[in-house]
Amino acid sequence: MSALLHLMIMMRKSNNRRLNFISGEDFYFLAYSILLALHLLGGTARRIRDHRKISFLVQFLADDRLIGIIERTAEKGVGNPVDRELLFSSYTKAELQKREVFKILFALEKRGFVGLERTDMAEVVDVTLIRDNLPKGFLESESFAKEKSNAAKLKKLLPRLASSSFEALINRLYRERGVKAWVS
Template identity: 55%
Template sequence: MIGILARTQNKTVANPNDRELLFSSFTNAELHKREVYKILFSLEKKGYVSLHRTDVAEILDVTLMATNLPDGFFSSAQFDKEHRAANELRTLVPRISTLTLDSLLERMYQERGIRVWAS
Protein backbone atom coordinates (compact mmCIF):
# COMPACT_ATOMS: atom_id res chain seq x y z
CA MET A 1 0.00 0.00 0.00
CA ILE A 2 2.73 2.46 0.92
CA GLY A 3 4.48 1.77 -2.39
CA ILE A 4 1.27 2.41 -4.34
CA LEU A 5 0.62 5.64 -2.45
CA ALA A 6 4.19 6.78 -3.09
CA ARG A 7 4.08 5.95 -6.82
CA THR A 8 0.73 7.64 -7.34
CA GLN A 9 1.32 10.85 -5.38
CA ASN A 10 -0.79 13.63 -6.98
CA LYS A 11 -2.08 11.46 -9.83
CA THR A 12 -4.72 8.90 -10.74
CA VAL A 13 -3.77 5.24 -10.49
CA ALA A 14 -3.45 3.84 -14.02
CA ASN A 15 -2.20 0.33 -13.19
CA PRO A 16 -5.24 -1.99 -12.83
CA ASN A 17 -3.47 -4.13 -10.22
CA ASP A 18 -2.70 -1.07 -8.09
CA ARG A 19 -6.30 0.13 -8.47
CA GLU A 20 -7.57 -3.26 -7.31
CA LEU A 21 -5.18 -3.34 -4.33
CA LEU A 22 -6.25 0.15 -3.24
CA PHE A 23 -9.91 -0.71 -3.56
CA SER A 24 -9.38 -4.01 -1.72
CA SER A 25 -7.61 -2.20 1.12
CA PHE A 26 -10.66 0.00 1.58
CA THR A 27 -13.22 -2.82 1.39
CA ASN A 28 -11.17 -5.02 3.74
CA ALA A 29 -11.02 -2.17 6.24
CA GLU A 30 -14.79 -1.81 6.04
CA LEU A 31 -15.22 -5.54 6.61
CA HIS A 32 -12.96 -5.53 9.68
CA LYS A 33 -14.40 -2.47 11.42
CA ARG A 34 -16.20 -4.52 14.07
CA GLU A 35 -13.00 -6.31 15.09
CA VAL A 36 -11.10 -3.02 15.24
CA TYR A 37 -13.77 -1.56 17.53
CA LYS A 38 -13.45 -4.59 19.83
CA ILE A 39 -9.69 -4.13 20.01
CA LEU A 40 -10.03 -0.39 20.69
CA PHE A 41 -12.55 -0.94 23.50
CA SER A 42 -10.26 -3.57 25.01
CA LEU A 43 -7.32 -1.17 24.86
CA GLU A 44 -9.48 1.50 26.48
CA LYS A 45 -10.32 -0.83 29.38
CA LYS A 46 -6.58 -1.37 29.92
CA GLY A 47 -6.02 2.39 29.90
CA TYR A 48 -3.82 2.36 26.78
CA VAL A 49 -6.13 4.56 24.70
CA SER A 50 -8.86 7.07 25.36
CA LEU A 51 -11.97 6.91 23.16
CA HIS A 52 -14.41 9.73 22.58
CA ARG A 53 -17.52 9.52 20.45
CA THR A 54 -17.94 12.05 17.65
CA ASP A 55 -21.06 13.41 15.98
CA VAL A 56 -20.91 10.45 13.59
CA ALA A 57 -21.85 7.22 15.39
CA GLU A 58 -19.24 5.00 13.71
CA ILE A 59 -16.34 7.42 14.16
CA LEU A 60 -14.32 7.52 17.36
CA ASP A 61 -11.64 10.01 18.38
CA VAL A 62 -8.77 7.83 19.61
CA THR A 63 -5.97 9.17 21.81
CA LEU A 64 -2.96 7.05 22.74
CA MET A 65 -2.26 7.20 26.46
CA ALA A 66 1.50 6.77 26.10
CA THR A 67 2.18 7.25 29.81
CA ASN A 68 0.07 4.17 30.59
CA LEU A 69 1.92 1.83 28.22
CA PRO A 70 4.44 -0.66 29.62
CA ASP A 71 8.09 0.44 29.36
CA GLY A 72 9.56 -0.33 25.96
CA PHE A 73 6.17 -1.23 24.49
CA PHE A 74 6.88 0.24 21.05
CA SER A 75 10.61 -0.45 21.04
CA SER A 76 10.15 -4.17 20.43
CA ALA A 77 11.11 -5.70 17.08
CA GLN A 78 7.42 -6.44 16.45
CA PHE A 79 6.80 -2.75 15.75
CA ASP A 80 9.83 -2.01 13.51
CA LYS A 81 7.97 -2.60 10.24
CA GLU A 82 4.93 -0.64 11.48
CA HIS A 83 7.12 2.29 12.58
CA ARG A 84 8.72 2.51 9.14
CA ALA A 85 5.35 2.28 7.36
CA ALA A 86 3.77 4.90 9.66
CA ASN A 87 6.67 7.30 9.11
CA GLU A 88 6.47 6.88 5.35
CA LEU A 89 2.69 7.32 5.42
CA ARG A 90 3.15 10.57 7.37
CA THR A 91 5.40 11.90 4.62
CA LEU A 92 2.97 10.80 1.89
CA VAL A 93 -0.13 12.19 3.61
CA PRO A 94 0.94 15.39 5.40
CA ARG A 95 -1.06 16.33 8.52
CA ILE A 96 -2.65 12.86 8.58
CA SER A 97 -3.37 13.10 12.30
CA THR A 98 -5.55 16.17 11.78
CA LEU A 99 -7.57 14.84 8.83
CA THR A 100 -11.22 13.90 9.16
CA LEU A 101 -12.27 10.49 7.88
CA ASP A 102 -13.73 12.09 4.75
CA SER A 103 -10.58 14.06 3.98
CA LEU A 104 -8.38 11.01 4.66
CA LEU A 105 -10.44 8.91 2.24
CA GLU A 106 -10.24 11.70 -0.31
CA ARG A 107 -6.44 12.03 -0.04
CA MET A 108 -5.70 8.29 -0.04
CA TYR A 109 -8.32 6.99 -2.46
CA GLN A 110 -10.48 9.50 -4.30
CA GLU A 111 -7.56 11.68 -5.48
CA ARG A 112 -6.12 8.51 -7.02
CA GLY A 113 -9.34 7.75 -8.91
CA ILE A 114 -10.66 5.07 -6.53
CA ARG A 115 -14.36 5.40 -5.73
CA VAL A 116 -15.10 4.63 -2.08
CA TRP A 117 -18.05 5.07 0.18
CA ALA A 118 -18.10 5.99 3.84
CA SER A 119 -20.82 6.39 6.41
Protein backbone atom coordinates in the same frame (compact mmCIF):
# COMPACT_ATOMS: atom_id res chain seq x y z
CA MET B 1 -2.78 -13.22 30.93
CA SER B 2 -3.46 -9.81 29.33
CA ALA B 3 -3.69 -9.57 25.57
CA LEU B 4 -0.65 -7.29 25.34
CA LEU B 5 1.48 -9.50 27.56
CA HIS B 6 0.47 -12.51 25.48
CA LEU B 7 1.34 -10.59 22.31
CA MET B 8 4.75 -9.56 23.64
CA ILE B 9 5.59 -13.15 24.57
CA MET B 10 4.61 -14.34 21.10
CA MET B 11 6.69 -11.57 19.51
CA ARG B 12 9.78 -12.53 21.49
CA LYS B 13 9.43 -16.12 20.32
CA SER B 14 9.27 -15.03 16.69
CA ASN B 15 11.96 -12.39 16.88
CA ASN B 16 13.57 -13.19 13.54
CA ARG B 17 10.44 -13.90 11.52
CA ARG B 18 7.24 -11.98 10.83
CA LEU B 19 4.20 -12.75 12.89
CA ASN B 20 2.06 -15.28 11.08
CA PHE B 21 -1.40 -13.90 11.68
CA ILE B 22 -4.37 -13.42 9.44
CA SER B 23 -4.81 -9.85 10.56
CA GLY B 24 -8.52 -9.66 9.79
CA GLU B 25 -9.22 -12.62 12.07
CA ASP B 26 -6.77 -12.12 14.92
CA PHE B 27 -7.87 -9.65 17.56
CA TYR B 28 -4.44 -9.54 19.23
CA PHE B 29 -2.85 -8.54 15.95
CA LEU B 30 -5.52 -5.91 15.35
CA ALA B 31 -5.10 -4.54 18.89
CA TYR B 32 -1.34 -4.22 18.42
CA SER B 33 -1.92 -2.55 15.03
CA ILE B 34 -4.31 -0.03 16.59
CA LEU B 35 -1.74 0.88 19.25
CA LEU B 36 0.94 1.26 16.58
CA ALA B 37 -1.29 3.47 14.42
CA LEU B 38 -1.91 5.75 17.39
CA HIS B 39 1.76 5.81 18.34
CA LEU B 40 3.18 6.28 14.85
CA LEU B 41 0.49 8.34 13.11
CA GLY B 42 -1.27 10.10 15.99
CA GLY B 43 0.91 13.19 15.97
CA THR B 44 2.55 14.56 19.09
CA ALA B 45 -0.61 13.99 21.15
CA ARG B 46 -0.78 10.34 19.96
CA ARG B 47 -4.40 11.07 19.07
CA ILE B 48 -6.50 10.21 16.04
CA ARG B 49 -9.71 12.09 15.44
CA ASP B 50 -12.47 9.74 14.29
CA HIS B 51 -11.70 6.12 15.12
CA ARG B 52 -12.96 4.94 11.70
CA LYS B 53 -9.69 6.13 10.14
CA ILE B 54 -7.70 3.62 12.18
CA SER B 55 -8.82 0.56 10.21
CA PHE B 56 -7.62 2.23 6.99
CA LEU B 57 -4.33 3.45 8.44
CA VAL B 58 -3.59 -0.04 9.77
CA GLN B 59 -3.73 -1.35 6.19
CA PHE B 60 -0.99 1.06 5.12
CA LEU B 61 1.19 0.41 8.16
CA ALA B 62 1.18 -3.31 7.46
CA ASP B 63 1.74 -3.31 3.70
CA ASP B 64 4.64 -1.43 2.07
CA ARG B 65 3.13 -2.16 -1.36
CA LEU B 66 0.34 0.27 -0.49
CA ILE B 67 2.91 2.88 0.54
CA GLY B 68 4.66 2.35 -2.80
CA ILE B 69 1.41 2.99 -4.65
CA ILE B 70 0.87 6.24 -2.72
CA GLU B 71 4.45 7.31 -3.52
CA ARG B 72 4.13 6.52 -7.25
CA THR B 73 0.71 8.08 -7.70
CA ALA B 74 1.09 11.43 -5.99
CA GLU B 75 -0.76 14.02 -8.11
CA LYS B 76 -2.34 11.39 -10.39
CA GLY B 77 -4.62 8.39 -10.44
CA VAL B 78 -3.54 4.79 -10.43
CA GLY B 79 -3.01 3.56 -13.99
CA ASN B 80 -1.91 0.04 -13.16
CA PRO B 81 -4.91 -2.30 -12.65
CA VAL B 82 -2.94 -4.44 -10.19
CA ASP B 83 -2.24 -1.38 -8.02
CA ARG B 84 -5.86 -0.27 -8.26
CA GLU B 85 -7.03 -3.75 -7.18
CA LEU B 86 -4.58 -3.76 -4.26
CA LEU B 87 -5.85 -0.36 -3.11
CA PHE B 88 -9.47 -1.45 -3.49
CA SER B 89 -8.74 -4.64 -1.58
CA SER B 90 -7.22 -2.64 1.29
CA TYR B 91 -10.29 -0.40 1.29
CA THR B 92 -12.76 -3.28 1.49
CA LYS B 93 -10.68 -5.05 4.16
CA ALA B 94 -10.63 -1.86 6.24
CA GLU B 95 -14.39 -1.44 5.84
CA LEU B 96 -14.89 -4.96 7.13
CA GLN B 97 -12.61 -4.32 10.12
CA LYS B 98 -14.25 -1.09 11.28
CA ARG B 99 -16.67 -2.86 13.67
CA GLU B 100 -13.88 -4.97 15.16
CA VAL B 101 -11.70 -1.88 15.64
CA PHE B 102 -14.57 -0.15 17.44
CA LYS B 103 -15.02 -3.11 19.82
CA ILE B 104 -11.29 -3.49 20.44
CA LEU B 105 -10.98 0.22 21.25
CA PHE B 106 -13.44 -0.19 24.12
CA ALA B 107 -11.52 -3.22 25.38
CA LEU B 108 -8.27 -1.23 25.21
CA GLU B 109 -9.95 1.63 27.07
CA LYS B 110 -11.03 -0.74 29.87
CA ARG B 111 -7.39 -1.80 30.25
CA GLY B 112 -6.27 1.83 30.32
CA PHE B 113 -4.26 1.74 27.07
CA VAL B 114 -6.37 4.30 25.19
CA GLY B 115 -8.69 7.14 26.03
CA LEU B 116 -11.93 7.54 24.08
CA GLU B 117 -13.82 10.77 23.65
CA ARG B 118 -17.30 10.91 22.16
CA THR B 119 -17.86 13.25 19.23
CA ASP B 120 -20.93 14.99 17.84
CA MET B 121 -21.49 12.03 15.52
CA ALA B 122 -23.17 8.97 16.99
CA GLU B 123 -20.84 5.97 17.31
CA VAL B 124 -17.73 7.94 16.37
CA VAL B 125 -14.99 8.49 18.94
CA ASP B 126 -11.66 10.24 19.03
CA VAL B 127 -8.86 8.04 20.34
CA THR B 128 -5.77 8.91 22.38
CA LEU B 129 -2.96 6.51 23.23
CA ILE B 130 -2.12 6.34 26.94
CA ARG B 131 1.47 5.33 26.48
CA ASP B 132 2.36 5.26 30.17
CA ASN B 133 0.00 2.32 30.73
CA LEU B 134 1.57 0.09 28.06
CA PRO B 135 4.18 -2.48 29.04
CA LYS B 136 7.62 -0.87 29.21
CA GLY B 137 9.41 -0.94 25.85
CA PHE B 138 6.41 -2.31 23.96
CA LEU B 139 6.35 0.38 21.25
CA GLU B 140 10.13 0.47 20.90
CA SER B 141 10.33 -3.19 19.88
CA GLU B 142 12.52 -4.04 16.90
CA SER B 143 9.60 -6.13 15.64
CA PHE B 144 7.88 -2.91 14.51
CA ALA B 145 10.64 -1.69 12.15
CA LYS B 146 8.58 -2.23 8.99
CA GLU B 147 5.55 -0.44 10.44
CA LYS B 148 7.72 2.46 11.64
CA SER B 149 9.23 2.83 8.16
CA ASN B 150 5.81 2.72 6.50
CA ALA B 151 4.43 5.29 8.97
CA ALA B 152 7.31 7.69 8.34
CA LYS B 153 6.76 7.48 4.58
CA LEU B 154 3.00 7.86 4.89
CA LYS B 155 3.31 10.93 7.16
CA LYS B 156 5.71 12.52 4.68
CA LEU B 157 3.42 11.82 1.72
CA LEU B 158 0.17 12.74 3.47
CA PRO B 159 0.76 15.10 6.41
CA ARG B 160 -1.90 15.74 9.08
CA LEU B 161 -3.49 12.31 8.84
CA ALA B 162 -4.47 12.22 12.51
CA SER B 163 -6.42 15.47 12.45
CA SER B 164 -7.96 15.26 8.97
CA SER B 165 -11.57 14.22 8.61
CA PHE B 166 -12.54 10.67 7.75
CA GLU B 167 -13.84 11.79 4.36
CA ALA B 168 -10.59 13.66 3.61
CA LEU B 169 -8.56 10.56 4.46
CA ILE B 170 -10.64 8.40 2.11
CA ASN B 171 -10.27 11.01 -0.62
CA ARG B 172 -6.49 11.23 -0.20
CA LEU B 173 -5.84 7.49 -0.01
CA TYR B 174 -8.39 6.16 -2.49
CA ARG B 175 -10.59 8.52 -4.51
CA GLU B 176 -7.76 10.77 -5.73
CA ARG B 177 -6.13 7.62 -7.08
CA GLY B 178 -9.19 6.52 -9.02
CA VAL B 179 -10.54 3.96 -6.56
CA LYS B 180 -14.30 4.16 -6.10
CA ALA B 181 -14.87 4.38 -2.37
CA TRP B 182 -18.02 5.04 -0.40
CA VAL B 183 -18.02 6.65 3.01
CA SER B 184 -19.95 5.00 5.82
